[in-house]
Amino acid sequence: MKPEKPLTRREIVGYGLGDMGFNFYWTNISTFLLIFYTDTFGITAAAAATMLFVVKIFNAFTDPMIGAFADRTQTRWGKFRPYLLFMPLPLAVIGVAAYSTPDFGPTGKLAWAYVTYLLLMTVYTSVNLPYSALSGVITGDARERNAINASRFVCGFAGGTLVTFASPRLVAWLGGNDHALGWTLTMAFWGLAAAVIFAITFRSTTERVRPPQAQPSSVRQDLADLRSNRPWVLLFFLALIIMGSITLRMTSAAYYFKYVVNRPELLGSFVPAYLLAAAAGTACTPLLTRFIDKRRLMIGLMLISTVLSTAFLFVPADDIVLMYALQIALGLALGPKSPLSFAMLADSADFNEWRHGRRATGMTFAASSFAQKLGTAVAVAVIGALFSALGYVPNAAQSADSQAGIVWLMSVIPAAFTLIAAVLMVFYTLDNPTMARIQADLAARKSSV
Template sequence: MQKGRISIVEKIGFGMGDAGNNMTFAAVVMYLSYFYTDVYGISPAVVGTIFLSMRFVDAVTDPIMGAIADRTRSRWGRFRPWILFIPVPLAVACVLMFTTPDWSDQGKIIYAFVTYAVMSLLYTAVNIPYCALGGVVTSDHRERVSCQSWRFVLVGVAYLILNSSLMPLVEWFGEGDQARGFQITMGLMCVIALFMFGFCFATVRERVQPVENTSNGLIKDLKTLAANPKWRQVLAITFLQAFQFFLRQGAAIYYATWVLGLGAAGISIFVTSGVLGGMAGTAISPLLTRHSTKLRVFILSSIALVAACVALYFVSGDQVILAAIVVLVINICHGIGTPIAWAFMADAEDYGEWQSGYRNTGVSFAGNLFFLKLGLAAAGGLVGFMLSMGGYVGGADAQEPQALTMIVLLFTLIPALVSVLMTLAGWRFGLDDAEMDRIRHDLEARAGDRSSPNSDETDRTGPSGTARPATT
């Protein structure tokens, strides 16, 4: 395992990879539900079913993709080749997903299922290797926070590009035809994404190598990971953080349209203010972790997130500026915690290697990404089902009070409750910086012992004086 700081260029390159992901993925999170209900013309209940159904497929495909990535051998490494070859078909699938065929209602539902499924599978094939890449660019857990911070700042840039321009471009390209406008606009966004993926591939390197070649079967990989308590706890953090975030993102356009009464330009400004808050939070996250532990910063920012979501519930629909300010604060708090949560994933992988002697980065991050997508699906499904329960009617001139109540709950109190659980999960995770320093030192000593003539006489003492297992 190698030490050393990562250059700014490489951090930007790493962030560009997820910026490319989110030029398409953010459109799915922010606009696909609205596109399906108000443009494509299918019911919210069907939309919720589409989002949830794919997660059963992900339960199988995600760990398989992680295992494939772990076993990939190329001159570019294990994970970078996927960032080179998969984005092109992913871009095509995304454009097809935002295409409205002139078919029967049943045919359109089948088309939506198929295109969403293909996009999800291709997204898995590029995003699991990308996320795993974050665990092997450096072994320094503090540099990981910095690297993830750059990542989410650039994700914020992607969100800014998307949210500030998507609806105006839809209107401009569509000339009154939103279906045509969405299709052309998403084609443009996908072209931008391809350049971002290319920059990531060209600038990022894989440095942390597994202690030994991965030759175990997938079942043994999963059993090894399941025995790692820190990995299980990170899965809970990942799910809950994704769930509260995607709930707010999925409900945002409905909240801005029906509660605040904003038009296309107003919606872009409102959503953009939230994106700027997220970018600010991710930018200051590494600064805060220099003066306090990652764990403490994560817990305190999560508590602040809960308080801000509850406060937003009491802001009335005619207080647009105040609502925008509170949303800004919510996203700052979320932005602070996000790069730390992703650093926790790599920390849990280090803990697992220290515990078992095996490093299964691809499968480990596949599990995290599956729980992230499970959070997305749960959020998308809940948005669809609650809108349906509230009697939401897509394309209507007005909504019933019960539908408005559901929108407000989805944007405020429900994310607050989920964030309470996220705070508790962070507290339960419990790996602080001092312990991670000891784990890293022990892993480096083990690697040195492995290369020495007396490698069988390795130190069996881990952090805090606890005995660690022998490497098999």
């Protein structure tokens, strides 16, 4: 399981850069897509939220298929790296289409949104899933996995910060008064930039951990193994819940500053404040895991996040300093959860191989991606249902009920999600001593072949 030589800094940084490229898409989608659909594209909040929910649910079911296909890919570059080379340009083209605004009328525009968003998320997954699975086969060493996942999310948060700051400015610069054109050209820019980064990640990485040679190739068996893998099942629900919490706050932030604080320009610094703090928290993950077991650390982080999110309910609309202080504190608390959860997923793939003699790294990460998309879909559905119930009207002053609903989406509702996540982690069993024993057993098996 352990590579002959430690990972080089080039490999750690090269792998991490890939997530910066993915955030050129993901941050635009999670932060700006809903408000693009309602305030620029021209469909109602209910129709947009329903569309996002339906597509996320459908797309979530394609993830295991993509993961199974990646597990069975055999090339001279490995199983997962080729997707970083051949899929980014199609992804860029579809990203531009999704942020285009054709003059098709209400029904035609809604159909266009359904088709282009479904294609965007499917092709995005076909690159992102193999990239995530790659972290499980670059190295089998637990500390090195923490390092590459920390690098990944530091770069990811940096990319998210850049997008949140730059996208509104690019829209204004490239499109002038035509925001629809501005968004189309902005996504063309981000798509090309991401393609360059993915090529760098491809050249920087090597797949070292190989599945057992006699491993069966049944997709049904892979799924059965996952269902009986209790640590993975807990991580599945953890991913769903945490992504739901993050999506609630990220998507609601644009509405919060536009309609509650009445200072929409602050979004360009508010979200980056969180992302920069999260990057700092992520960078501390390898150090934290030297002293605190991953399971205990995750529980503590979720409880801290619950308290901080709840506190946001009591922030006055004019207390900008307190808003930013809580946002930065949340970033520091939630920053380590991403490298922790992805390192845990790699551990669950090791556990699966140790228990069953079979390894399905792509399927392991694909099913987690399924959970993340399901969590995003649930969050968007909650937002759409709440907006519809409270009478949200785009580009107009909101009622007191609508404003209160937006505040709850920024505070109490995501706090409930993270509290549930903390409870789930109490039952997670792959602590450090257990993983050391599992990896020693796997190494002994491989050396005896």
